[in-house]
Amino acid sequence: MKIILPNAKELNTYLEAQPAPVLSQQSQAILDLMQELSPEELSHCYKLNLDRCQLEADRWQRISQGDAKAYPAWLLYDGLMFRYMKRQGLTQTERNYLAKTAFIATGFYGLISVFDPISPHRLDFQVPVRIEGQSLKQYWRQQFYQVVADDELVLDLVSSEFKAVFSPQQQKRMIKLTFMEEKSGQLKVHSTISKKGRGRFLSLMAEQQVQSLEALKVLQTDGFSYREDLSSSHELVFVRPT
Known part of the structure; x- marks a missing residue:
């Protein structure tokens, strides 16, 4: 089983740094391109103002010069989903589970383990x-496919932006987890609820060593429980009444 997670724009660098990883040939080709872009060109790519893009230009230069610090990917990424995961006090069993199953989709490093060290950068x-x-x-696309090629079960915790890296044929193998709230008979999905739910469920899966869809369906946290009537062969829906 593999669980595919998105990366996040929010970063937390108040962490103990690790040695920067040796870049793959694919990552090096991206770095060679990005470090040559001017702040003005980066502003066009990122759709950010020049002040913000100067920071990004500096980050690419530090990575190129070997001066960039590195941090475990799931600790560096500090979006809402990551903040709702259990990231401290993990048992060795939980760490082993996450190391084997949880992978983050990135535009610079490819599809990587949550524990892989990466340097701060911006590239979606x-x-x-x-x-x-x-x-x-x-x-x-090929590298992403290779990571999940031998897995019968691939869980999708990402948005369409990340899922589109997989080919349409590969996407048919993936099962999406959807989190909804029900109020007065009305079902709603919104980003905040979904991100929190994904983080909580991933940690609960690690605690309970979930390896099958049947084991996943019985999980409950923060009031969410599985709804068979709303689910399908490619989507599991969890609903929380309010």
Whole structure:
């Protein structure tokens, strides 16, 4: 089983640094391109103002020069989903589970383990750069596939931006987890609830060593429980009444 997680724009660098990883050839090709872009060009790519893009330009230069610090990916990423995970006080059994099953989709490093060290940077799959004539989604597609190729069960905790890196055929193998709230008979999905639910469920899966869909369906946390009537073969829906 593999669980695919998104990365996050929010970063927490108030952590103990680790040695920066040796870049793969694919990551190095991206770095060679990004470090050559001016702040003005980065502003166009990122759709950010020049002040913000100067920070990003400096980050790419530090990575290129070997001066960048590195941190475990799931601790560096500090979006809402990650903050709702249990990231401290893990048992060795929980760590082993996450190391084998939980992978983060990134535009610079590819599909990586949650524990892999990475350096601060900004590069999502919507940035319009082309590497070897390909978009970032096309560029990483084969590597993403190789990570999950031998797994019968692939859980999708990502948005369409990240899922699109997988080919349509690969996407058919993936099962989405959806979190909804029910109020006065009305079902609603919104980003905050979904991100919190994904974080909580991933930690609960690690605690209980979940390896099957049947084991996943009986999980309950923060009031969410599985709804068979709303689910399908490609989507498991969990609902919390309010």
